Amino acid sequence: MEVTDVRSYVVDADWRNWFFVVVETDEGISGVGEALSGEGLTAALEATMDAHKHYVIGEDPLNRKKINRRMMRYPFAWRGGKLISAIGSAIDIALWDIAGKYYDEPVWKLLGGKVHDEIPVYANGWHIGERTPENYAHHAEKAVKDQEYPALKCDPFAHYEYSLSNAQIEEVAELLEAVRDAVGWDVGIGLDCHGRFSVRGAIQVAEALSEYDIMFLEEPVELEDREAMAEVNRRVSMPVATGERIYNNATMNDVINEGACDIIQPDLTNYGSLAELQHAAEMAKSRYMTFAPHNPNAGVSTAAGLHLCAGIENLEVLEHMSRDVAWGNEVVRHDFEVRDGVIEVPDEPGLGVEFDEEAAKQYPGEPKDSHSLFDEEGALKRP
Numbered sequence: 001m002e003v004t005d006v007r008s009y010v011v012d013a014d015w016r017n018w019f020f021v022v023v024e025t026d027e028g029i030s031g032v033g034e035a036l037s038g039e040g041l042t043a044a045l046e047a048t049m050d051a052h053k054h055y056v057i058g059e060d061p062l063n064r065k066k067i068n069r070r071m072m073r074y075p076f077a078w079r080g081g082k083l084i085s086a087i088g089s090a091i092d093i094a095l096w097d098i099a100g101k102y103y104d105e106p107v108w109k110l111l112g113g114k115v116h117d118e119i120p121v122y123a124n125g126w127h128i129g130e131r132t133p134e135n136y137a138h139h140a141e142k143a144v145k146d147q148e149y150p151a152l153k154c155d156p157f158a159h160y161e162y163s164l165s166n167a168q169i170e171e172v173a174e175l176l177e178a179v180r181d182a183v184g185w186d187v188g189i190g191l192d193c194h195g196r197f198s199v200r201g202a203i204q205v206a207e208a209l210s211e212y213d214i215m216f217l218e219e220p221v222e223l224e225d226r227e228a229m230a231e232v233n234r235r236v237s238m239p240v241a242t243g244e245r246i247y248n249n250a251t252m253n254d255v256i257n258e259g260a261c262d263i264i265q266p267d268l269t270n271y272g273s274l275a276e277l278q279h280a281a282e283m284a285k286s287r288y289m290t291f292a293p294h295n296p297n298a299g300v301s302t303a304a305g306l307h308l309c310a311g312i313e314n315l316e317v318l319e320h321m322s323r324d325v326a327w328g329n330e331v332v333r334h335d336f337e338v339r340d341g342v343i344e345v346p347d348e349p350g351l352g353v354e355f356d357e358e359a360a361k362q363y364p365g366e367p368k369d370s371h372s373l374f375d376e377e378g379a380l381k382r383p
């Protein structure tokens, strides 16, 4: 079998574009992959994919190691950068899809088997719209009632940075109070800080909000300073989670060994390969840390996450978008869904998704100025 073509698709997904690749073979088997798109950089991903697909075309799609090595090591000037890691991930996921279809087995089995039949998920994206206690309460209740999510993540900190005034703390506390009133105390609440605080600010926030029983504090400070992250981790009572912007095991190794967090959150679509993610999970396991992949992505990334997480002993939870653009399921068709707070691991050959190239063309993603996580008022811009 030989790879004959690699096609990229940029799909509009409101506040960001999704980026998919389809890898075609001469045996009529094709696979689909996804790269982390985020904030309108899909044009750069597209160009990077075009410039690197010659490393894939003509190769045996079952020889992922060789293809991955070519993509990650052969480029020199930008070797190992985030863009190359992201397209490397997309290609790797597509190659696993092909391998599953070729061997007529689900990807989890080819990855080494599973210790979980169902994967716990938490909701992100639920608190779209106005940053008010009413909107937070309404959508929190809806996510838990309608979709049975056992945990919710939000970033309630608007555009605040470094540290908060008492009035700002009070404002954030009112949002969390509204969520607790709406969903009770059995539902987990994760707080994503998006790296915005100083060490002092992060500790101040954690102390002020600990009464809401926070399941994890995500990226309290910028990741570049791992000493700062480790200091926050030592000084706050809630677990610290980080890793969505780490895209290689050299950095992840440092984060783990320096005790910078309790939970690692690598993203499946920018980490280069599923094999590297398995390695990251093993490193975390050796230091009694858990694994909770970042996944604010589309259905291909979620499917890859389900297959990968199935075999991860120290799995904590997988992220999942509870609200997203309506055409997501048209572009990536799949049978899996959230039930009782979990998603069953798919058993179909490959990833268990069907990527509709015609549907993808109907919703082309354009570069937009507005591709950013927040609007001017600090509310999350989501559909």
Ligand SMILES: [Mg+2]
Residues within 6 Å of the ligand: 192, 194, 218, 219, 244
């Ligand atoms: Mg995050």
